[in-house]
Amino acid sequence: MLRLHPYEYHRPTSLDDALALLSKFGQDAMPIAGGTDLVPNMKHGLFTPGHLVGLGAIGEMRGISASSDHIRIGACESLASVANNPKIRTTLPSLAQAAALISGPQLRRVGTIGGNICLDTRCTYYNQTRFWREALGYCLKKDGDACHVVKGGTRCVAAHSADTPPVLSVLDAVLEVMGDGGQREISIKQFFTSDGVWNRAIEPGDLIIAIRIPKPTHGTYVAFQKLRSRNAIDFPLANLAVRVEHDKNGCISNMRIVASAMGAYPREIGKLTETAVGSKLNSHTIDTLAEQVFRQCRPLDNITVDKEWRRAMLPVLLRRALTEIAVA
Ligand SMILES: Cc1cc2nc3c(=O)[nH]c(=O)nc-3n(C[C@H](O)[C@H](O)[C@H](O)COP(=O)(O)OP(=O)(O)OC[C@H]3O[C@@H](n4cnc5c(N)ncnc54)[C@H](O)[C@@H]3O)c2cc1C
Ligand code: SF4
Structure with a gap:
């Protein structure tokens, strides 16, 4: 026990x-x-x-409200309430979907969106009993001085394994944070660092109070895809969120792709302006973007499932997400 x-x-x-x-x-x-x-x-x-x-009895960290230009979610709202809230389902359906795909019903009723954003990074050599870790001489992230994923590595590369941050990132969410230094706002894009030991740009005594998400404008579509071993309970083996904005001619005017569950932080895919902007979302554009995601993403051996298979599945996830947007 x-x-x-x-x-x-x-x-x-x-x-x-x-x-x-x-x-x-x-x-x-x-x-x-x-x-x-x-x-x-x-x-x-x-x-x-x-x-x-315990944060559960703090009223200031609860509630989901909508103004004319954004939705505000208290950090202690459960994943189930994010997944089922009518305002979120209508305005930010991809966020509701990402929350609904986390673990199972019991955990979604208890787990919160703030806790999901602050989820500790995960690794085959870390999420183990003390006895198991001791047998291996521990590791850099906890009690040891060597990394077993990157031999000779001096930095922890445990996997960022939360499902809502990629969606929150393409939605340009802002976190309201309070701590010893008072209140401040951090864009979710600036929240994650490359240090798998503690990959958050806040101190352990800081609190996320709420998440503010701008309402997407007309012609903007966001989709989320998750890869996991079973369609319930499991953490992501890879996940990916895509945002596509269209101009009045139906061409792509802006695009963002954020993928995660590979290294310590969600990864923004680069050079999309050259590939996608000005094009229609057709099979040629989708093929080019799928190839680009494959080239830029390299999952690590930090999760038990084969990294080459996870890499090969990333273009598949992107195709699914873009096809969903193309038919919307
Ligand atoms: C079997 C199982 C399957 C799971 N599957 C998934 C999955 O598929 N996808 C996924 O994303 N997650 C998964 N999880 C992880 C977890 O259930 C969720 O990420 C959940 O949202 C965590 O929220 P919590 O409120 O329980 O966090 P807690 O456990 O309470 O806290 C997590 C961390 O966040 C900090 N924290 C919490 N709230 C705040 C705040 N407001 N401000 C600052 N720091 C804070 C805590 O100090 C702690 O470090 C799974 C967990 C289990 C046990
Ligand atoms: S990536 Fe390396 S240092 Fe980080 S938890 Fe895994 S084995 Fe430990």
Whole structure:
């Protein structure tokens, strides 16, 4: 049986109290929302905070609202409420779809969108019991000094494995963050770093309060695709979000593709302006873009499933996403 270490659980009912607790206990405290990622990680001894600050009773981190130009989602809204919310399903259907494809119904009812954005990176050599990791001499991300994925590597390349960030990224979402330094906003594009040990541009005591997403303009389509072993429960082996904007002649005026579950952060595919802008979304454009995604993406051996197969599936995911947009 995997046991939890002793810790003290705090349940503040206001944002100010939560921030005060996180500040008071510093490095020995962590926020916890649904706990669907943090609790298994604590059972594996990957995090051992002496204090957990529960976010579930904080009203300021709840609610889904719409204004004329954006949707605002409280960070503690569950994945199920994001997936089922009528405003999100109508205005941002790809986000609802990404949330609906995460794990299974029980975990979606408890897991939150804030926790999904802050999901710890995952790796075959890391998401294991302490006993398992000890037998291998641990690794750079936790307790050791070598990486088993990149031999001789000096940087952790564990996989960013969350499903909503690629969609939030092509939707240009902005995160409202609060911490010791007060309130600030971070574009989701700037949120992830290449350091698999801690791939977030916030400190452990900072909180994401809400996510603000601009409403897509007329002629903009977003699609999401996920590769996984089974059509339930499983983390992504690769995922991908695409945004296509059309001009009044039906030609592509702007395009973004963000793929993830390969390295430590979601990857923006480059040079799309040259390939796609000014063209129609036809089979030739789709073929060219599929080839481009294959060339630019190189999944690593950080997940048990074959990296060459995951790479070969990325153009397939892109074709599915673009075909969905082409017939919309
Ligand atoms: C069997 C299983 C399958 C899963 N499948 C998937 C999957 O397919 N796709 C996927 O994306 N995820 C998957 N998950 C992971 C997880 O369930 C979700 O990512 C979920 O959204 C995490 O949210 P949470 O509220 O439970 O996070 P928690 O576990 O509470 O927290 C996760 C991390 O985020 C931090 N945190 C939480 N909220 C905030 C906040 N507001 N501000 C700052 N930091 C915060 C915590 O300190 C912690 O470090 C799976 C988990 C399990 C156990
Ligand atoms: S990528 Fe390397 S350092 Fe990072 S968790 Fe995996 S084995 Fe450890």
